Amino acid sequence: MTGIDHPEWCDRLHCTATGHAGAHRSAPVTVLPGGNIHANRYAPATDPAMTFIEIRCGTTLLSPEVAHGLGRVLVGLSRTADGDSGPPGGGTS
Numbered sequence: 001m002t003g004i005d006h007p008e009w010c011d012r013l014h015c016t017a018t019g020h021a022g023a024h025r026s027a028p029v030t031v032l033p034g035g036n037i038h039a040n041r042y043a044p045a046t047d048p049a050m051t052f053i054e055i056r057c058g059t060t061l062l063s064p065e066v067a068h069g070l071g072r073v074l075v076g077l078s079r080t081a082d083g084d085s086g087p088p089g090g091g092t093s
């Protein structure tokens with residue numbers, strides 16, 4: 001009904017695309033359960049093929065464990081953005 005074409009990875013609960021403004025977003029991946037660092041795929045509404053990785057975090061100091069987790073999430077998201085349809089966040093140890 002909206003006439004907007006969403007990328008297949010777009011999570012409508014997090015999408016703000018209106019056609020000329022906003023952005024498509026995948027469901028956010030939380031780096032650690034209960035953590036305040038989240039990442040997701042992002043594409044501007046005006047160019048859904050231009051994919052970015054969006055990071056939202058409440059801190060800039062990371063413990064080594066959290067930094068490792070963030071790295072895994074980013075690798076997983078970048079793989080899905082490159083066309084790998086695997087789950088965001090990696091899925092392997």
Ligand SMILES: [Zn+2]
Binds near residue numbers: 005010017024025
């Ligand atoms: Zn969308």
